[in-house]
Amino acid sequence: MSDELIEKLDRIPDPASGKGLHAAGRLDGVAIRNGVATIVLKVGADESPEALKQSIESAAMALPDVERVRIISTLQRSQGEPAAPARPRQAAPAAKKPAKQVIAVAAGKGGVGKSTVAANLAAALGKSGRRVAVLDADIYGPSIPRLFGLLDTKGLRKTDTGIEPADAHGVKIVSMGFLTKPDQPVVWRGPMIQGAIQQFLNDTDWGDPDVLIIDMPPGTGDAQLAIAQTVAIDGAVIACTPQDLALDDARKAMAMFEKTHTPILGLIENMSVFLCPHCGEPSEIFGHGGTRAEAEAMGVPFLGEIPLTIELRERSDSGRPLAFDEGAVADAFARAAEAMLESAGEARKPAPEIVLTD
Structure with missing residues (x-):
């Protein structure tokens, strides 16, 4: 066909x-x-x-x-026309910034709970009274629709003002998952991925949110480059688990953002400990503290530890992020979200002016 x-x-x-x-x-x-x-x-x-x-x-x-x-x-480009030289991040985007702050949540590899972290950071910010939006840029494996209970959302409606995002618990959401069936893979080449992400960013009527959280795909590839070239990102948060294998890949993700002049706002250690639902005793299934040590070694902020609990898994599957409610895990996400915004504020501060005097 x-x-x-x-x-x-x-x-x-x-x-x-x-x-x-x-x-x-x-x-x-x-x-x-x-x-x-x-x-x-x-x-x-x-x-x-x-x-x-x-x-x-x-x-x-x-x-x-x-x-x-x-x-x-x-x-x-015309034949023989050279590619445009790389430009600093501040000069790259021509389109209107979709939010007051744009923050990417990324991971060097899959399986570390990146989307769960992104969804709950957004939920924590929404709970605090901020206007929040989420772009699910994980084209090949969109998880945000399930995490926000939007599996029945079919398609995205386009109006005179642009693509109309879905709404869940007051959070505006756009995802490739709204355009495909849950069991159907997206088999696209790089240019198609780049074009879809650029349209989501530029053509969506986001409604001027305070924060746009971008749930990045794992790894370093076409989607990451498309986002870096399309919008000025205020910073990136790297989600990681404590074991060395995950930390190795987290370093690659940080290196990618550094190449695109994107500030690293900090690292979050997900699945830091497992909290027993019966006695509350913590178990260090994946080790503990590795992400904090890595953040200190790299000279970037450590934003917090997120414990693994049965309730977090259940709430993720049922479609209401746990950070909307109360409890130890919700408090951990709230602290991480505030630390993330504080780090973003520091990243936007101009460098101090040095005045030389005689």
Whole structure:
């Protein structure tokens, strides 16, 4: 079916060369899944492709299995034109910042509870009276819909003011999980991932929240670069567990943010200890204190320890972050959230001016 769509798109002339879009190299990705046709279109820096997009949409909708069309635009340089030099983070974003503070929650590897940490930090900030939004940028493994009880949310509605986020417990949320079935993988190449994240960031009507939490995908790849190039991030929080294997990968995540001029706001040790539900005795299943020691060694803030409890697992599965309520775990998330904002405030302070006198 994708081949048939490419054939139809190649009948649309490229305004610059007169060739079909496929022959002209304007298509960077074409896929049809679950009735949705996704086309990644290369556009020039000075080009207004709206008429071309209308032709693409009409051609795609003519296919019997296509119910909706998603067009993602990526910048195409002229042949021989050099890539733009790297710029400092402050000068990179051209779009309006989606929140007063934009904070990424990341991890060097999967399985450390990064999404649980991101959801509960957002919940703790919401509980404190702040306006909070969450962008689930983990395209391949979106967990935020389950953590906020939004598994029944189908699709994202677009209005005149932009994409309308879902709402859970007062937190505004956008996730790829709203566009796919829970058991269905997202099989996308890098440009499609980058385009989707850029659209989520720039085209969503976030409503001017105080804090936007970005739940980053694990590792260091296309999604991380797309976010760093699209929006000025105030800082990144690294979620980690105490064992050495997780700490090794956390160092890679920190190095990636340093390369994109993003401040590291601090480290959070998740699953720090297991609290027995019967006697309350702590057990150091994954070790304990490794993340604090790593933060001290790297010279970055240590934001706190989050214990592992049966209640935290149950509440994550049921779709209401535990940080909305009371108790030891909720208090731990509240302290970590406040430490995170304090660190972000320090990161925004200008460097002291040095005055030399005779």
